[in-house]
């Protein structure tokens with residue numbers, strides 16, 4: 001099992017107020033799966049992704065990544081796992097505005113101090129169909145192209161998992177479908193994908209659907225066939 005979450009609890013304490021963002025989530029994801037996570041706003045989806053992505057720790061419960069317990073690791077150990085095994089894609093593309101597409105994609109390689117950075121970054125951009133935009137700034141790219149740069153950046157380190165939190169949330173339906181086709185291709189190439197979305201059509205690209213409600217997992221099963229309809233709003 002690549003991701004194994006058991007009875008995961010996350011309580012945020014703000015002053016005297018406690019919020020039970022996750023209240024006993026169980027989730028198991030095998031290598032190569034493509035899992036969509038849906039649920040109302042505030043139901044804990046981003047909190048769960050942050051813990052799976054080793055950006056945060058649970059209050060209670062266990063999280064094993066590739067068989068290794070992650071809940072008790074130090075910040076440095078978590079950062080190392082993130083750098084080697086996990087790619088992130090967000091709703092806002094989080095690109096450095098003063099850096100070109102190529103420089104943005106190179107960034108994770110600089111942190112990881114691996115060789116052959118330029119070539120690897122170019123290869124990742126080419127994979128996303130952006131070889132001819134490598135030297136453009138984000139402001140010179142469309143929203144869909146910027147999101148594809150962010151996806152190239154997420155996979156340049158050859159992670160075993162990509163975590164995408166509302167990756168099509170800022171895109172129109174056609175561009176969202178293009179981005180989803182890219183994710184499907186990456187999944188066919190073997191990358192495990194966990195994707196949060198509010199959109200049933202986006203979720204329909206996944207093999208499996210997990211639903212969150214009030215910090216609890218309420219169902220986990222096949223994705224209902226909603227049809228990938230062209231030309232409608234995805235938001």
Ligand SMILES: Nc1ncnc2c1ncn2[C@@H]1O[C@H](COP(=O)(O)OP(=O)(O)OP(=O)(O)O)[C@@H](O)[C@H]1O
Pocket residue numbers: 012013014019020021039040041042043044045046047048
């Ligand atoms: N850093 C934080 N400190 C305090 N409370 C938080 C923090 N982050 C999230 N929460 C609370 O935890 C709950 C779950 O938040 P989370 O961001 O995981 O929801 P979500 O399902 O991703 O929602 P959305 O669909 O709106 O993105 C919410 O009630 C939120 O207010």
Ligand SMILES: [Mg+2]
Pocket residue numbers: 045046047165
């Ligand atoms: Mg969220």
